[in-house]
Amino acid sequence: MAPGARAELWALSPLRAVWLSLAAAFLLALLLQLVPPGLLPGSALFQDLIRYGKTKLGASLRPAVCRSFDVPKRYFSHFYIISVLWNGFLLWCLTQSLFLGVPFPNWLHTLLRILGAAQFRGGELALSAFLVLVFLWLHSLRRLFECFYVSVFSNAVIHTVHYCFGLVYYILIGLTVLSQVPMDDRNVYVTGKNLFMQARWFHILGMLMFIWSSVHQYKCHVILSNLRKNKTGVVIHCDYRIPFGDWFEYVSSPNYLAELMLYISMAATFGFHNLTWWLVVTYVFFSQALSAFLSHRFYRSKFVSYPKHRKAFLPFLF
Numbered sequence: 001m002a003p004g005a006r007a008e009l010w011a012l013s014p015l016r017a018v019w020l021s022l023a024a025a026f027l028l029a030l031l032l033q034l035v036p037p038g039l040l041p042g043s044a045l046f047q048d049l050i051r052y053g054k055t056k057l058g059a060s061l062r063p064a065v066c067r068s069f070d071v072p073k074r075y076f077s078h079f080y081i082i083s084v085l086w087n088g089f090l091l092w093c094l095t096q097s098l099f100l101g102v103p104f105p106n107w108l109h110t111l112l113r114i115l116g117a118a119q120f121r122g123g124e125l126a127l128s129a130f131l132v133l134v135f136l137w138l139h140s141l142r143r144l145f146e147c148f149y150v151s152v153f154s155n156a157v158i159h160t161v162h163y164c165f166g167l168v169y170y171i172l173i174g175l176t177v178l179s180q181v182p183m184d185d186r187n188v189y190v191t192g193k194n195l196f197m198q199a200r201w202f203h204i205l206g207m208l209m210f211i212w213s214s215v216h217q218y219k220c221h222v223i224l225s226n227l228r229k230n231k232t233g234v235v236i237h238c239d240y241r242i243p244f245g246d247w248f249e250y251v252s253s254p255n256y257l258a259e260l261m262l263y264i265s266m267a268a269t270f271g272f273h274n275l276t277w278w279l280v281v282t283y284v285f286f287s288q289a290l291s292a293f294l295s296h297r298f299y300r301s302k303f304v305s306y307p308k309h310r311k312a313f314l315p316f317l318f
Contacts, residue, residue: 013116015176019279026286033293052158054240055294070157076166077147083140083170090174091133094181094188098130098195103186108178117179125271126190127198129181132266132277135210136177139262140170142214146221152228154238173280180274206269213265217258219246224255242303250315252299253292257313260288289313 012020029050048056048066053073056062096102104112182189190198220243227241247254263277263284270277289312296312312318 011116013276015115015179016276016279018172019176019276019283023279023283023286026283026290030286030290030293033290049159049161050290051294052162052291053156055291055298056157066159069160071160071163072153073156073158074147074153075158075163077144078163079166079170080140080144080147082167083174084137084144086171087133087137087140087174090178091137094130094133094178097188098126098190101187106186109183109186112175112179112183115175115179117181117183125198125200126182126188127195127203128270128274129177130195131203131206131269132180133174133177135206135262135266135269136174139210139214142218146218150218150221150225152225152235152238176276176280180270180276200271202268202271206265206267209265209268210262213258213261216247217255217262220248220255220258223248240299240302242299242306247315249310251292251311251313252296253288253313256288256292256295257315260284289318293318 029046032046033050044063044066048062048069090108093102093104093108097104103109223243223245227243228235228237228239230236247257251257260281263281267274267277267281292313296310300306
């Protein structure tokens with residue numbers, strides 16, 4: 001690899017700086033939760049920001065000022081509506097450029113350059129970014145379907161900051177994928193001028209991992225929703241129960257574990273060498289680990305008979 005290409009590979013672009021900062025912030029938040037109570041001064045605002053849904057119920061009495069920023073957790077569907085529309089648009093732009101030679105819009109190309117996308121030939125395969133963007137869009141579409149037709153939402157809430165962050169996240173994640181596309185000015189550069197000749201073993205591995213993770217995440221969401229339904233599928237309550245089956249036999253939040261595996265499948269699709277995407281995976285790891293830890297603590301405090309062998313996030317480890 002040429003010295004210039006090596007320097008570009010490890011350069012801290014604005015996108016990489018954002019994902020690195022987010023990963024560090026959630027790592028710090030997780031470490032603070034692991035500190036025994038009483039060793040550090042508490043912060044009601046901090047606890048309110050990192051918790052959502054049932055984990056807010058397990059927190060101490062929330063100040064009125066915090067409750068004034070609540071929005072319903074069912075607004076999670078807005079994240080996926082934004083993602084389906086926005087990332088669908090990005091996928092359409094990429095498809096147009098790959099197969100019809102239509103250049104990216106000027107504003108989109110400028111935005112990608114601001115975020116740190118470089119003009120280069122070779123390096124990253126265009127097929128990798130195309131498949132990852134397809135996976136991201138399909139994942140968002142499935143999650144939107146689950147929000148409308150599978151999940152049974154209670155009156156649980158999320159913080160307005162959390163809600164706004166979720167909206168921005170799904171815009172930024174699509175731009176992150178698109179910024180990895182090899183560009184020649186405003187056009188996608190395809191080595192050999194044949195996209196599907198770029199197919200490699202890691203594309204197949206990534207696709208299989210994506211399907212496997214998606215199936216398990218869907219199963220976990222079905223198990224959670226069935227806890228609030230009778231045998232005929234009618235919702236009869238919105239209380240919390242101990243879930244069993246599938247990955248719930250190993251961890252308290254297998255849906256969060258599956259989310260991590262989905263992003264690792266995309267890292268595999270990038271060929272395991274994309275530093276920007278590994279920073280995304282690092283952020284996902286710490287953010288999902290934090291949510292899983294808080295959920296695990298909630299279950300153990302609420303249910304005396306909660307399975308003692310069950311871990312929070314990683315089977316047999318954490």
